[in-house]
Amino acid sequence: MVIPEYFAPVDPSTYTEPEKEKVSLDNSLQLILIESIDNVMYDNIINYESAKQIWEKIEILCEGTEEVQSNQSWILVSQYEAFMAKPKEGITEVFERFNKLINDLQLHGKYFKADEVNLKLLLTLPDKLEQKSSVIRE
Template identity: 35%
Template structure:
């Protein structure tokens, strides 16, 4: 966590003041609380992650960086899920018995497609015609 202060060594030329990192010796009680909140946030995030996810964020230095990285990873997971769903729907739509395939084999293959769709949150109503 970087605590910043206005750089008084540089003249402000019609824009926003230039900010520099405040030395730890100059931190106020409020600055210390902010820095501690970042540590608390990181601690909570670390405790909620498994080893695989932790390896993706271990280089992040602030809770905000960790959160942004996790958000990015989850977006990628949503895209992956959407791609898997598209493939599973295509497999469902094109499901036909193969030449030489038994009913048992077809039923198992078709059941696997249905299980994949359900796992991806897609429920398909199948009407049995008699």
């Protein structure tokens, strides 16, 4: 692809009908994207000229780069492997934390078999909940 030394903007009055439709669609999409974000994100995308550029920037702001996503995935797997119930935590709190971790892992494309997940949860419960854990296992 050859990049011209000088980029001269095209006069909108010389656009063909298909070009006018594309510009109109892009403007509509930009408006939708801009109206759907908060002020903090708005400051990051205000200088972009097309809906595609705005969308790509929003994606990076929300999801991070591929390297960031890979690191998040690795951190989540480490948290899963090291997951333990906290000392004075009830079974409901343990389950809520564990369930959130499993959901986050699935969002990052990491899936575990249901029986593995269930066993992991039961093995992380504190000793004071051993009786309930045994009943659930059976």
